[in-house]
Amino acid sequence: xxxxxxxxxxxxxxxxxxxxxxxxxxxxxxxxxxxxxxxxxxxxxxxxxxxxxxxxxxxxxxxxxxxxxxxxxxxxxxxxxxxxxxxxxxxxxxxxxxxxxxxxxxxxxxxxxxxxxxxxxxxxxxxxxxxxxxxxxxxxx
Numbered sequence: 715x716x717x718x719x720x721x722x723x724x725x726x727x728x729x730x731x732x733x734x735x736x737x738x739x740x741x742x743x744x745x746x747x748x749x750x751x752x753x754x755x756x757x758x759x760x761x762x763x764x765x766x767x768x769x770x771x772x773x774x775x776x777x778x779x780x781x782x783x784x785x786x787x788x789x790x791x792x793x794x795x796x797x798x799x800x801x802x803x804x805x806x807x808x809x810x811x812x813x814x815x816x817x818x819x820x821x822x823x824x825x826x827x828x829x830x831x832x833x834x835x836x837x838x839x840x841x842x843x844x845x846x847x848x849x850x851x852x853x854x855x
Contacts, residue, residue: 726750736829756787791842798845808844815840 729736741747798804819832837849 730834732831732834733829736826739825739829759787794845795842795847799847804845808846809850812841812844812846812850815844 737747798808816832816835816837819830819835822830841847841849
């Protein structure tokens with residue numbers, strides 16, 4: 715939740731490409747929406763070194779889109795996975811978050827189900843978002 719009923723709040727919403735129609739519903743309900751540019755976010759999170767900016771081996775396509783941060787992003791993801799893997803409390807929290815996220819797709823109100831469907835989730839990618847290396851078998855929980 716971003717705010718109490720009647721209050722204001724902010725959030726960042728990550729959607730699958732199949733779910734972008736949900737933005738129309740939010741707009742109709744009065745939500746102020748603003749898209750974020752992923753390349754810009756990555757440039758802020760992983761500023762390129764001066765040597766990368768000047769390198770003749772870094773293409774303009776990569777520089778202009780902030781994609782030179784890919785190696786830093788991968789390294790950060792690997793560090794998060796290692797941290798989660800080696801800290802039992804973090805592992806429990808990551809698994810709980812993963813399960814809650816998957817469950818939320820199954821329990822959306824009827825009006826939202828047409829926008830967000832459980833079978834559209836890529837469980838491997840979702841696991842990675844929680845610092846897990848592999849998806850968790852939902853039947854085993």
